[in-house]
Amino acid sequence: xxxxxxxxxxVLGGSHVxxxxxxEDAGIVDELPSAAASATDVSxxxxxxxxxxxxxxxxxxxxxxxxxxxxxxxxxxPLIFEATINLLNKALxxxxxxxxxxxxxxxxxxxxxxxxxCVAKYEDGCWYRAVFLGRSAxxxxxxxxxxxxxxxxxxxxxxxxxxxxxxxxxxRPLAINCTDAFADRIDxxxxxxxxEGHKVVLKIVDNEDEEAPVVVEVFVIGKGINSEGELxxxxxxxxxxxxxxxxxx
Numbered sequence: 115x116x117x118x119x120x121x122x123x124x125v126l127g128g129s130h131v132x133x134x135x136x137x138e139d140a141g142i143v144d145e146l147p148s149a150a151a152s153a154t155d156v157s158x159x160x161x162x163x164x165x166x167x168x169x170x171x172x173x174x175x176x177x178x179x180x181x182x183x184x185x186x187x188x189x190x191x192p193l194i195f196e197a198t199i200n201l202l203n204k205a206l207x208x209x210x211x212x213x214x215x216x217x218x219x220x221x222x223x224x225x226x227x228x229x230x231x232c233v234a235k236y237e238d239g240c241w242y243r244a245v246f247l248g249r250s251a252x253x254x255x256x257x258x259x260x261x262x263x264x265x266x267x268x269x270x271x272x273x274x275x276x277x278x279x280x281x282x283x284x285x286r287p288l289a290i291n292c293t294d295a296f297a298d299r300i301d302x303x304x305x306x307x308x309x310e311g312h313k314v315v316l317k318i319v320d321n322e323d324e325e326a327p328v329v330v331e332v333f334v335i336g337k338g339i340n341s342e343g344e345l346x347x348x349x350x351x352x353x354x355x356x357x358x359x360x361x362x363x
Contacts, residue, residue: 164285165194169328175316180289181263182306185297187327189263189289190316199261199288202280203240206233210241210274218275225249225270231282232257235272243280243287246273260287293327295319296352305351309334314347 169175177190191199210218210233224230225246234244234257244257250267257273258265260282278284294300309332320329331348349355 164198167192167194169290169318169321171318171320173318174333175318176313177290177316178313179309179311182310184302185294185300185305188292188294188330188332190292190314191262191289193313195288198285202261202285202288203242206241206243206280209277209280213274218277220270220273220275225255231260231276233274233276233280234259234266234268236266236268241274243276243282244273261289263289263291291327292316292330294348295329295331296348296354299352299354300348301351308347315344317346 167175175190176193178193178196179188180191181189220232224232228246228248230246232244232246233241234255235241236259242259243261244259247256247258247265250256253270254267255270255273256265256267294305312334315333315335316328316330317333318328318330331346333344334347335344
């Protein structure tokens with residue numbers, strides 16, 4: 115069984131993030147269930163447009179830090195995806211909330227291997243896109259919500275087949291998995307408390323390996339921080355001078 119970390123890298127690492135697993139193996143289908151056929155069409159009715167984001171070394175990206183597991187495992191939603199995330203959530207829930215009992219249920223064969231895509235119901239009662247990490251109990255699945263980065267254990271009955279129009283072939287994962295360039299020198303608790311749930315600016319340090327998290331330095335900006343209104347938070351916590359070279363990656 116692949117580890118959660120390995121699956122995070124394969125699903126959320128890299129600049130344009132494209133799953134290589136078979137859509138059929140992942141349980142994604144083209145057919146719309148009868149109850150939901152007229153509920154929504156993500157391409158025609160919802161105005162859902164995916165902004166292009168190709169990351170390159172040295173560029174700056176504004177984002178919202180959705181999850182911090184540790185300084186080496188961060189999830190950030192680029193702010194240019196904010197409208198897309200809201201529209202996608204509305205479209206997903208208009209589609210899945212009207213399903214009849216038993217429609218788009220996932221077959222048990224799906225749970226025999228990790229990495230398959232699905233939709234799962236979170237504790238707020240809403241449906242979100244997810245990747246299956248494993249069975250945490252006989253009746254529960256551990257999933258990673260790909261547009262946010264958080265992991266949860268949900269009842270198998272709260273997982274459904276992901277229809278193709280919501281697949282990652284059509285709509286890329288909207289959270290980017292990152293690792294701080296100075297992760298091994300940063301206090302994880304301070305780092306998490308300071309930036310999780312807050313807007314930051316990422317400086318892209320390295321993005322050559324599309325199967326690995328994007329290497330970044332984290333900046334915070336705002337009035338009163340210093341005379342320039344910005345702070346390289348990564349270097350501040352790591353005790354690194356601004357002119358010191360970023361560690362080799």
